[in-house]
Structure formats: structure tokens, C-alpha cells
Amino acid sequence: MSSRPPLDPRLTEQRNPATTDIDRLSALEIVRVINDEDHRIAPAVAGQLEQVARAVEMAEETFRAGGRLIYVGAGTSGRLGVLDASEMPPTYGTDPRMVQGIIAGGPRALTNAVEGAEDSREDGARAIDEMQVDANDFVFGIAASGTTPYVHGALTRAKQRGAKAGFLLCTHPQEWMLQVYDVVIAPLVGPEVVTGSTRMKAGTATKLVLNMISTGAMIRMGKVFGNLMVDLRATNQKLQDRSERILMETLDLDRHSAAALLDEAGGSVKTAMVMRWCRVNREKATEMLMRAGGRLGEILGGEERR
Structure with missing residues (x-):
């Protein structure tokens, strides 16, 4: 390799000295070199x-x-x-x-x-x-x-x-x-x-x-509670299943009860959690969430997080 300065100062356009012979390597050697470089990211x-x-x-x-x-x-x-x-x-x-x-x-x-x-x-x-x-x-x-x-x-x-x-x-x-x-x-x-x-x-x-x-x-913005994505809406089968499991885990419900509560909450996990924990209807839960800027933790306060 030449020791002269690079023709282009941008790092993205410079040649990588670790890969100048990569075209001569086996498939396994190629992916090892790529993996080594990926460790820099x-x-x-x-x-x-x-x-x-x-x-x-x-x-x-x-x-x-x-x-x-x-x-x-x-x-x-x-x-x-x-x-x-x-x-x-x-x-x-x-x-x-x-x-x-x-x-x-x-x-x-x-x-x-x-x-x-x-x-x-x-x-x-x-x-x-x-x-x-x-x-x-x-x-x-x-x-x-x-x-x-x-x-x-x-x-x-x-x-x-x-x-x-x-x-x-x-x-x-x-x-x-x-x-x-x-x-x-x-x-x-x-x-x-x-x-x-x-x-x-x-x-x-x-x-x-x-x-x-x-x-x-x-x-x-309050769209996560703990590490759960509680602001999703059950718009397909996968999200319906995930929504029900979140309610089952956080509210200690069985599958049937979680599905019923989710339906009552209009498909909103966050609304369902407020309804259950605060014992309010869907309209009141929605109002409480708006006042709290969408942050579920501010509404639930010291409630136990499972």
C-alpha cells in the first residue's frame, strides 16, 4: 500500500488496509473479515x-x-x-x-x-x-x-x-x-x-x-411502560396476541379476560391498563392519559410493575 495521503479526505471513500486482498479469500475468510470490521461499529x-x-x-x-x-x-x-x-x-x-x-x-x-x-x-x-x-x-x-x-x-x-x-x-x-x-x-x-x-x-x-x-x-413520550410497548394497537393477529400477553402479564389476567378488556378499551393496551388499575371506564381512562401527556407511569404512580 502507498504511504501517500488519501485522494479523498472522507473516511467513507478511503480504502481499508485490512481488506485490500479480500478478493483472494475464501468465503469463510471473507465473512470473518467483514465481521471483524463490524466490531468497530x-x-x-x-x-x-x-x-x-x-x-x-x-x-x-x-x-x-x-x-x-x-x-x-x-x-x-x-x-x-x-x-x-x-x-x-x-x-x-x-x-x-x-x-x-x-x-x-x-x-x-x-x-x-x-x-x-x-x-x-x-x-x-x-x-x-x-x-x-x-x-x-x-x-x-x-x-x-x-x-x-x-x-x-x-x-x-x-x-x-x-x-x-x-x-x-x-x-x-x-x-x-x-x-x-x-x-x-x-x-x-x-x-x-x-x-x-x-x-x-x-x-x-x-x-x-x-x-x-x-x-x-x-x-x-410515554409509549413504553417498563420495557413494554404499551401504546400499540391490536390491528392484526400478531399485535392482538402481543397486546393480550402484555395485559395478562401486567394485570394478572387470563387470556379470555385480557381479550375482553382489550376489546372494551377499543384495542388500546394503555387505555386497558388504566381502566383496570384505576377502575374507570374507557372515556375516563382516555382523559387521564391525555392529562398525563401519555405517560402511564404518572397515572399509576407507585403501582407495582411486574
């Missing part, structure tokens, strides 16, 4: 936990103000943002508008490469205008390389419209980013196994961070 994310926590706080503030968390990205980064957003309604019973994802090139880019879509700052800005972003929103840009024009165009317009702006990248952030954006998260996972293939380590780090932001915010 969690420590890199751990080095950014204070910034991630700030993003969680900003997301919570956004939700309590009636705003939206909007992910913006291109390629793998955009797909991961859309994925995280799409998992919120079935997991936490949220309105689909609460967390949304924008990907350069539009919905078609989720399954097909839309060449050149990431290169337009104007298109990124236009997407923010079309979403009618305002001061209550939190727009979170994702770009492993740190340089995607579409993403920076979107964040610039979001700031112009008064929104908070966050940025996730997997290379060293430039000073101006730290000055302009409200939070910058930069897990430095190092060069990829295959040079520039940021769907690998950078993509995994991105998913870990997005999971933390959305999950942390949902916990803070």
Missing part, C-alpha cells in the same frame, strides 16, 4: 451518545409541540430514514405524519437507483417546501459521506423556515456543520470493507443511531 456509535441524546431530546420537544420528525437522505441513507419512520405507527401507534422520511428521487428510489437525484440542492429544498416544514418540526439529514447536496439543500431550507436541523454522517464533520446545524452526530466507523460501500458499516451505524433517536423519543 458499536464503539463508534458509543462515542456519539451525548449527541444522540440531544437528538432524542429535540425529537421529544418537537412531538410535544405538535411537530414532526422528518428524515432526509439519498440512497441507503434515505432508505434507512424511510424505514425507521415507517416502523413507528405499527410499533408505537403513532400517526403516520409524526415521523416521516424523504428520499431523493421519491418513492421509486426505495427500490431503484435514481441516478443524479442526490446531486440537487434545489430538489432537497423543494421537498422541504412541499412538506410545509415550519418552526415546530425537526428535520434530520442523513448522509454517510457528509457531502450529499440534496440533504444539505433540504437542511438549509428547513433552517430558513425556522425548523430545527440535525445531521448524521460517518466521516469527520466540517466546522461549518457544527456551527449551522443544531445537532451533528458522526460515528466514525472507518473505511468500508469494499471501498465506498456505505450500505455496510456506515449503514449499520446509521440504523443504530436512528433506532436510538426514535425509540428514545417514544419512550420519553
